[in-house]
Amino acid sequence: MSKYDFLFFLLLAAAAVFVYIDKWVTRWIDRTNGW
Amino acid sequence: MEQQMVQSGDQRQVAPCRCGRVYTHCMACGQRKPYIKKKRSAELSFELGYRVWVYSCTNCPVETHSGMECQAPSVETGAGFENRPYQKPLLTESPLWGNAIAGSNEHGALLSDWVVEKQRKYGWDSIRVYVEAQKAGWHLEAFGDRLEEDVKQALIERGLLDAGGHGHSGGESAAQVPAESEGQAQAPSVSLDDIIKNLQEDSK
Numbered sequence: 444m445s446k447y448d449f450l451f452f453l454l455l456a457a458a459a460v461f462v463y464i465d466k467w468v469t470r471w472i473d474r475t476n477g478w
Numbered sequence: 479m480e481q482q483m484v485q486s487g488d489q490r491q492v493a494p495c496r497c498g499r500v501y502t503h504c505m506a507c508g509q510r511k512p513y514i515k516k517k518r519s520a521e522l523s524f525e526l527g528y529r530v531w532v533y534s535c536t537n538c539p540v541e542t543h544s545g546m547e548c549q550a551p552s553v554e555t556g557a558g559f560e561n562r563p564y565q566k567p568l569l570t571e572s573p574l575w576g577n578a579i580a581g582s583n584e585h586g587a588l589l590s591d592w593v594v595e596k597q598r599k600y601g602w603d604s605i606r607v608y609v610e611a612q613k614a615g616w617h618l619e620a621f622g623d624r625l626e627e628d629v630k631q632a633l634i635e636r637g638l639l640d641a642g643g644h645g646h647s648g649g650e651s652a653a654q655v656p657a658e659s660e661g662q663a664q665a666p667s668v669s670l671d672d673i674i675k676n677l678q679e680d681s682k
Contacts, residue, residue: 465516469516470519472520472523473529474522476524476529478523478528478529
């Protein structure tokens with residue numbers, strides 16, 4: 444695995460983590476406000 | 479998030495918008511898939527006291543949200559409306575013999591060209607090549623009595639021609655079962671055991 448492959452997968456993983464956290468926070472806001 | 483939420487008491491219900499759209503759209507112009515501003519949505523939701531999604535349209539400069547009254551021009555979704563997803567238009571296939579009349583000499587000439595070409599390419603025998611032609615949609619029944627007796631017999635045996643001379647095969651059937659047809663045409667009367675033996679010998 445080259446350096447760029449590694450960076451690509453790292454970026455992909457970071458994007459997935461970001462989306463997951465974003466959805467979780469949105470859900471948490473909705474839940475805490477009873478929406 | 480992708481659908482319109484209608485607030486009624488504490489319950490949220492999915493409902494089509496008053497403009498008739500059932501997908502996320504700009505409340506001002508009806509543009510599909512507006513950009514959703516999450517931070518602004520949260521702020522406005524806190525202000526209004528219920529969840530709304532703020533949209534920033536790519537078509538118009540107006541910022542709208544899902545809690546407001548839709549101003550978009552309505553679309554026809556009333557009685558008789560049917561949502562038909564886009565489908566590629568089917569190509570109308572012209573017959574293999576072009577503009578020639580079925581059963582004519584031109585049809586015959588084109589068929590014989592095709593037969594020679596296939597025989598050269600695949601080495602099919604004289605009966606099999608006509609069987610394949612019928613499967614490919616050459617409509618050999620159009621030739622009627624001019625068809626050789628053994629060819630006609632072979633077609634009838636394979637169910638490609640009625641005893642009365644009416645064909646019932648076309649390009650579709652040929653496309654559906656090309657693999658089957660090869661085996662059938664090559665050795666229609668060979669038993670399954672022989673075929674298995676042959677395959678085993680070939681694999682050795």
